[in-house]
Amino acid sequence: MNLNTFSKYKIIFWDFDGVIKDSVRVKLTAYKSLFPDANQEILQKIENHHLENGGMSRFKKIPLYLDWNSLPCDQNTIEVYQSRFAESVIQAVIDSAWIEGVELILRSKKENQLFVIVTGTPQEEIDVILKRLDIIDLFDRVYGAPTEKDRAIQLTLSDWKTLPQDTLLIGDSESDFKAAEISGSNFIFVDNAEESGFSKKYTGIRIRNFKGML
Known part of the structure; x- marks a missing residue:
């Protein structure tokens, strides 16, 4: 898997904990x-x-x-x-540590591509965190709790008139996978080696980190 895997999607939805930060x-x-x-x-x-x-x-x-x-x-x-x-x-x-390689991926976003945060972290809190990390400008929209992830995806698809098959959600949990499944978005699982039940049963694309993808 390389950068082209991400470049082909018009919109990439990013979870935060376990995907961007090892938190x-x-x-x-x-x-x-x-x-x-x-x-x-x-x-x-x-x-x-x-x-x-x-x-x-x-x-x-x-x-x-x-x-x-x-x-x-x-x-x-x-x-x-x-x-x-x-x-x-x-x-x-x-x-907390960055998930290896993710910062380079984030800063390599194509001009015609949208990055959207979808996280269970409260809205005000994720806004503060992204600002302090100096990465908030890398995202075109940020959705935190109480907005549910599938709702955030649906709103984004509607606002930018994008087909779900042209989007990707990168997450680290079963709830992320379900949000992608409900919305019709593609999904990549960041396996954080916690040996969760979902990790054991998931059969789709998975990565450990983003190292070497550039």
Whole structure:
């Protein structure tokens, strides 16, 4: 696989965690730190769920993890935990390693090609992260939570009057694959070696990183 694989698509949709930045484990640490009194069984349950559902937003994960810890799930409590999570994770994501080779791919975008971020990270937060990384100008549109990924793809296809077969979604989770499948977009799986259930059953195109593709 080389740069031509990406160049032939009119629009490339990019997940962020695990595709652009190696930040899946960073967020796992942040989730687990929210529950210092949790027993090992609950922490392992959180770990398994997070790694299996990398594309799911915290708006869905945090209420679930609160419930598993027998904590209140009212809106106020959810917002408190979301705030704690955000405070601990933004700089850690910025400081995390790039997925190897991805920065060169991003900066080699063709003039007539569109790059679009579709991520479970909240909109305001992903905007801050991309700005601090000095890559926000590489993307023609950025979709964060609460916009669902399949909805983001459909909006983009409609706005730019593009056929789904002329687009590609690069993701690292089953939820990314499902968003591509629903939308009719092509899909490449970035296998982050977490040995997820999806990784074991996925039979399509997969890559470990973007090294050597230029």
